[in-house]
Amino acid sequence: MKHTAHFDYWPKRVAKTLTVPESTIYDNLAITAKKYPNKSAYEFYGGSATYGELLGEVDQVAGYLEHHCQVKKGDRVLLLMQNSPQFLISLFAILRVRAVAVAINPMSTTEDLQFFLEDGEIHLAFVGQELYPKIEPLIGTTMLKTVISTAYSEYIIEERALGIIPDVVKAPVQQLAKTISWKAALNSGSTPSAYKGKSDDMAMIPYTSGTTGTPKGCIHTNRTIQANTTGSYHWMTMSPDTVTLTSLPLFHVTGLTHSALNPILAGSEMIILTRWDRDYAIKAMEHFKISHWINISTMLIDFLANPKLAEYDISSLELVGGGGATLPVAVGEKLRQWTGLDYVEGYGLSETMSHTHFNPPNRPKLQCLGIPAFGVDARIIDPATGAELGADEEGELVVNAPQLFKGYYHRKEETKASHIELGGQQFFRTGDIVRMDDEGYFYMVDRVKRMINAAGYKVWPTEVESILYKHPAIQQACVVRYPDEVRGETVKALIILNEEYKGKVTDDEIIEWSKTQMASYKYPRIIEFRDSFPTTSSGKILWRQLQEA
Template identity: 60%
Template sequence: MGNAHYQFWPNRVSMTITVPETTLYENLEMTAKKYPNKKAIYYYGASFTYKELLAEVNALAGYLEHKLGAQAGDRILLYMQNAPQFIISYYAILRIRGIVVPVNPMCTTEELAFYIQDGQIQNALIGQELYKKIEPLKERTTLEHIIIAAYHDYIDENYIIGELPPEVQTAAQEYKTDHEWKWIMEEGLTPSVYKGESDDIIVLPYTSGTTSLPKGCIHTNKSVQANTIGAFHWATYTPNAVSLAALPLFHVMGMIHCMNTPIYGGSAMVVMTRWDRDNAGLMMQEHGISHWINISTMLIDFLANPKYEQYDISSLRLIGGGGAAVPEAVGQKLLQLTGLRYVEGYGLSETISQTHFNPPDRPKMQCLGIPSFGVDARVVEPVTLKELSPLEEGEIILRGPQLFKGYYNRDEDNRDCFVEIDGETFFRTGDIGKVDEEGYFFIVDRVKRMINASGYKVWPTEIETILYKHPAIQQACVIGVPDPVRGENVKAFIILQDSAKGTVTEQEIIEWAKEQMAAYKYPRIVEFRTSFPMTSSGKILWRQLQEEERTVSEV
């Protein structure tokens, strides 16, 4: 890897960091000692200090250990939406040296069964709205105990600033055969002396499983600390920073940037159970949000809000995120409205979020950024693994302190995903990208997302980026559809801006696109939609759209 990017390194930030040999739980313990009475969490009118947060973490840890028999090394399911109880649960599991298995609240019963069996899980902490999905699994899996949390218990019932999500409005129910959260806090049990180590496995986030069964990514205190502390320095958090925790905390980006990093720095977290652009604006204004890490679809939705200008968001100091590139037009609108440039990054479950960041003082649009602290990233020819020259497209491979230990119980996958180059072990990301002369990385697309149109390679992300330049387009998703002559055709699903609905036609979009890109690239088919299928972390489910299209074509 070249060092061209070092000349654009953020001002006042050292080019290396030493990852501490302390643990994530000790981050919370130290912050609570330094700032016991400082607000840690704001949640729909209620607030909790770091002293109170630590006390509840220890009470839950004591219950897990003494009442449920949980031990060090046990994998414990965390199946919950964003709420104070998610944060308490996560750190309580770490307190007993257990392993957090965070799963998407949208998971079905059968998907949960897979995670529970794969990890031989006996204990689960869940939101009460999810109980009906998981309760049947006690009869046919290894699951024995369920702790049930009601988000409503942690709000101020007089909260009137914004509309509460339905799950938050619902008061705690009674469960005769499982463990209610309120019992646990009343017990006030004390866990055994903490003896956590840097090399302890602490979290097992699963990959999405869009091409195969989900795979658990083995992360230790050391790998998670690398990105927690890297994010703290890169984004210049301080104890008085205020972070909007709107990204799902089960997802590695939300986990690192909206929970672990603020806790490390003693910052405040303003927690949203469900994304709502009006609530977000009100919370920014009420709490003086300084840091908002998000995903592009959130930002697009926020800036499309006709009530946007009603909110005072002048406290914002950093807006950034990852998962999908922010369209240039959206980035320009953000700059015009706030004076802030969007700071994109890149990462994976296998790297517990970021391996690349854009320098906040010099970001580039639709750009992954430059390699983070201690990361060696390269673009190579996928077959020969020869490192490519600037602007040549190939597979991104990388190594660094945040890299996982491997996939849980997946020996064959582990053999396939790692390669040895110059005596060093690199991870194959499966992402096609390129690096420019200044050392900034750009993604072209996923290897498996490529469209083959008349023998030409077409990358959907590139087409989407161009489509976003059309003023009538709010969101776009491009897929390949079968074609008897060309092999595959390019199809674009479009959500129009409200002002363009009924006035802009599909054919007008096609004709415009024809002028903007090569003949083999432009969409031959356009379909307007009012919404897209989305993950709870805000990513468009392009594969679901593609499968729907191919099912229709086969009928």
């Protein structure tokens, strides 16, 4: 049965229903550029552009993609870049030619990238030059043939920056052998053909991880992305004069939706940070009068720990919120003390293009997922039987929503297995165990899956274990989550060493080795050596027993 108790706490003066526009994500930028051509779209370490200029560069790059690279509707294009104007230009250029953007975590290894290229059948990639060494071995050895590379320094004005510019952003343009330069793509003089994008065009494939640790591509159309872009625009009361701090990674659905797609729909300004820097952020807040900031708890903890906090005026802040990891109560209280604002938490997945739940900004609850967003039918079921549960009963969260993905790319069986039918409707099984209070607010209890949530990043123990087994000293490994004050959870590896290595290999050595083998958010921060593991009669490690211990 659909729950309605939460409507009593719905944000004031916001309609309880939302008609999702038939226009596309590219249309949002084109319409904003028509309405506000001379308004600042972004500021990036001293560099900036108006909406008219941003749209102009998007169309120029789109023309290059169409006429020089023969990119067609439905082609998947890799986007491997840190936060920058080029990320936005590349994304919208891909959408302009009705291709599909596959934005990938810049921390991915060459092995990770090979999987994404092969799984997505990708021929072309936009790459930040600092990430080029990771992808260079894959040019020609996979389907990847064309790489357009860029240096972030092409868009900065050093003397106008508010603070220290990260080295990766300042780095001068490199001439890379197997790539097309950003300037060549931008200045080719090619005009794209008339735009005929449709609401149901496939637009983006963000990747998530399954219970086994194998990433899965989530098919999103313009319509599914618009549902959350338009919904959160209204929920957050955005306007052309909102100023957003774009500090969350844009490859991630939360950062992209709330820190880029929302402001572009509103016609407001984005202050883009490539790397999190609390000193730069606080200067930007005062200088640009930042009003909206969606973050993860680790950023906010670091921000509020800044000893210079009292030296700056951050009274322009109107809304601070986020998700990914629960915010400690003491941090929420400190935020209220400094700003008078309550932290607005939300909950979502790659399968739902960011949030399905959000706290009402006028009545948030701390350490709470929030209430179902526009058009979201959220229910709780017994994960074993599928029977629906009521208030204060713990079970698996399932959702039917306009932002729900169209399925996993090339994975029909897994798509089918991830859904359940209730009352003639298809619901997505999130795999998360939640409970709902009598006011219709949802709370996380645990995960059905064995996932570790490290500072908002999903880490799959099976994947980390498989990499650890490559180390010659490691006989057996079991990875568990471990509480961490800053990251929420962190990765701990329990290890049995091969006999000849006992007493000769230290925990620090294994941690340092792990850093070279996997993305920085995945490697174990804690190593514990053991002589044995509890196992089943067939020899399988009882990881749950080790986790509880």
